[in-house]
Amino acid sequence: MRPEETPATNIDLLAIEDENLDTINTWFEAPHVLPWWGEPSDNRKEVAWNRQSRYGDCRLIAGDGRPIGYIQWTDLWRWSPNKSYGLPQGTIDIDVLIGERDALGLGYGPEAMRQVIALVCMDAPPPLFSLLTMAENAPAIRAFEKLGFTKQQLIEKLGKPDNWLMTRAPIPEPIRTNRMA
Numbered sequence: 001m002r003p004e005e006t007p008a009t010n011i012d013l014l015a016i017e018d019e020n021l022d023t024i025n026t027w028f029e030a031p032h033v034l035p036w037w038g039e040p041s042d043n044r045k046e047v048a049w050n051r052q053s054r055y056g057d058c059r060l061i062a063g064d065g066r067p068i069g070y071i072q073w074t075d076l077w078r079w080s081p082n083k084s085y086g087l088p089q090g091t092i093d094i095d096v097l098i099g100e101r102d103a104l105g106l107g108y109g110p111e112a113m114r115q116v117i118a119l120v121c122m123d124a125p126p127p128l129f130s131l132l133t134m135a136e137n138a139p140a141i142r143a144f145e146k147l148g149f150t151k152q153q154l155i156e157k158l159g160k161p162d163n164w165l166m167t168r169a170p171i172p173e174p175i176r177t178n179r180m181a
């Protein structure tokens, strides 16, 4: 499936308010998130960094009107030049989770990423988008491949040897018109 063929899903990306933090922290602890996102206290620090930094940003994902997940994106080199994996300066790294278990598998994750990619590109298209995902996280790899990310190399992270570094070029969104072909 080409990236632009990802099924449309009704999501909104909302600014994160202080009162959302407990919900997000609960998601970091959820059994279907914890193995892939790692230490919740580190994740809480990243949320705080992304909320105040000019080099990162984050949103609450609302799916069909209710909060279901969290997404963050960061200038990889500004976050950690030592962990830029040879990717070009300005690469934007994305992390996503669907925290509500009953909202998994409905396309919300890739749609949230698609909207973040469009948002970032509207401002200034980066050379690449990147993400890291554990090799055994098959649903995540599937979701990211549907969005046009491809596996580049296996990377060691937090003592785990098998993390796929995946990247995607900032392909412009298809131009939709009402004109008949």
Ligand SMILES: CC(C)(COP(=O)(O)OP(=O)(O)OC[C@H]1O[C@@H](n2cnc3c(N)ncnc32)[C@H](O)[C@@H]1OP(=O)(O)O)[C@@H](O)C(=O)NCCC(=O)NCCS
Residues within 6 Å of the ligand: 032, 033, 036, 037, 096, 097, 098, 099, 103, 104, 105, 106, 107, 108, 109, 110, 132, 133, 134, 137, 138, 139, 140, 141, 142, 143, 146
């Ligand atoms: C990775 C993630 C964001 C994908 O979002 P999503 O909205 O579930 O993505 P999709 O609906 O496109 O589903 C992707 C794949 O998940 C699998 N899947 C389907 N239903 C599922 C369910 N109920 N539970 C788990 N996986 C499911 C399928 O393989 C699906 O691919 P398919 O549509 O070709 O069948 C989401 O699974 C998630 O948040 N997982 C927990 C945290 C995590 O792993 N984050 C990524 C870390 S790198």
